[in-house]
Amino acid sequence: MLQKVLGFIQSHNLCQPDSKILAAVSGGIDSVVLCEVLHKLKYTFALAHCNFGLRAEDAEADQLFVKKLAKKYEVPFFTENFNTRAFAEQEKLSIQMAARTLRYTWFEQVRQQEGYDYIATAHHSNDTTETILLHLTKGTGIAGLHGIPAKNGHIIRPMLSVTKDDIFDFVTSNKLIWREDVSNETTKYQRNKIRHEVIPILKEINPNLEETMQHTAERVSHAESIVAAYIENLREQSIKEAENAFYISLRPLQNATGLPVVLHELLRPFNFSYSVVLELVDALDGISGKQFESPSHILVKDREQLVITPKNLGNFGSISIAEGQTEAEMGNMHFTLRYVDADKYKLNTKHNVAALDAEQLRFPLKLRAWQEGDWFVPLGMNGKKKISDLLIDKKVPANLKSQTLVLVSDQSIAWVVGQRLDNRFKVSDKTQQVLEITLDRC
Incomplete structure (x- = not known):
């Protein structure tokens, strides 16, 4: 099995011989085999274990077991306790999704802080089969049919080419001990129901189901690359951000x-x-x-x-801007403010820049979302105009209208941000000092 794993690592360029690997270890049979494989292949590795606080004494025993496993291999050991139920309730997630989110977020933190190159998980080919079947049951596109990727950013899965039977043979020949998670046997979880009730029936039709699924996943993955290139070409032609x-x-x-x-x-x-x-x-x-x-x-x-x-983006509320303030942030917008003597100022007519007569302003200024009934005097005009009419004239799409901000000076709108200045606050021959406000997107 070692050569099978090594060949898979090399053919998929998962890591280099001198890579530092953080192994995700639960204490179950799969992750125990992962540790032994990394050890025998002479990789530099450490163990990372999550205690999700879901199985009381069993979870504590798992944590202690993995700690002893790290001592056996004489490698670093990292562990973290989570209140998974509280997190799931707070984020409105299932327990499984909450645990997954907590797990991978913490693994990445440890990887960065401790200087490891990759996070290795113990997924194998049976997991690929279960994942594809689960996605098919719930409905999926092409991305859901490639199973579990061998490499995803800093996450690698060296054992995807081996089956559960390979793993059992390996632990027997190497006399390895592991912790059994009793929750793996219950069919109340969707993945377990597929594992224990669906796959055995499918294997009556195709005894080599895992190998077939693995080959299918690889073919779909290559097809996905072709589709991705086509979509990327369309993306470049059709999508713009502004x-x-x-x-x-x-x-x-x-x-x-x-x-x-x-x-x-x-x-x-x-x-x-x-x-x-x-x-x-x-x-x-x-x-x-x-x-x-x-x-x-x-x-x-x-x-x-x-x-x-x-x-x-529309839920900005409002902020105040004090006299002399040089920066302001609202939502994901950043504003830069500077005061310039009028005789040294070169007028900037870009739509994201407002040049205002500083003496006409009354501080603190207020930035807020526009409201129904708001009006201003458009630059170059003497009469009032409703902002709602301005947005219609400029053909601003409905979902962008709610994001329109106004700069208010003592109840008067001085600038419809990114759209138009108010004539009452324009820079004129009588202006002595200019307040220039530039809108930068964060």
Whole structure:
């Protein structure tokens, strides 16, 4: 089995012989084998163990066992205790997802702080089979069919080429001892139900199920690379980012084959489900303004483009700016302020820069989101204009309107941020000092 693992490491370029590896060790049979394999292959490694506080005395015993295992190999040992149930409740996650989040976040912290190159987990080919079947059951795209990647950033999985039977043979021949997690036997967890009830039936049809699934996963992974190159080309043609929003031009997508799948891949970073994408495709020939939501973003069809914004950007509240202040932040926006004598100032007409007559301002200034009924006197005009009308005239998409900020001086709007100045605060021949405010996106 050692040669099988070593060959897999080399063929997938998982790490180098001198790499420092942080091994994720629960104390179960798989992770115990991982330790022995790393030891026999003469890698420099350490053990990292999570106590999720879910199994009382058993969890404490696991922790002690892994500590002794580290002493056996004479390698560093890192451990952390988590209140997993409280975290799951706080973040509204399942216990399994909460544990996974805590586990990998902490592993990465240890890796960086202690100077390790990679985090190694003990996943094997049976895990790949279970993962693919679980994804198929719940519904998935091409990404869900490649199983578990051998390498994902700093995470490596050296044992993906070996089966559970290989692991049992290895522990027998090397007389290894491990801790058995009784929760692995219960079928109340979805993965365990697939492991104990579904896979045995499938193996009656195909006794080499794990090997077949592993080969399928590899083929799908290569196919995914081809699709990814196609999607990346479309992404470069169609998506632009500007001012807290992403704009997807529909023109490059008009002749795309399999438009729902293509759009789903393009929208994947924004967490839109495939069912929402299908609704979006049906609405592409309709009127502008229809809105779609993902857990994290809002998408609006705006003429020949889609406009995507994060949900939380409109919840800015307000901030005050004191006289002499040189920087301000609001949400994910950063403002730079500077005072310049008028005779030395060169006017900047960029939309993200406001040049104001400092003497006309009353401090503290206030930055806030615009509100219905807000009005100002647009630069170059003498009459009032509602900000709602300004945004309509400028054809600002619906999900960007809520992000529009105003700079207020003593109840008067001096600048519709990024849009237009108020004529009452403009720099004139009588201006002695200019306050220049520049909007920088964080």
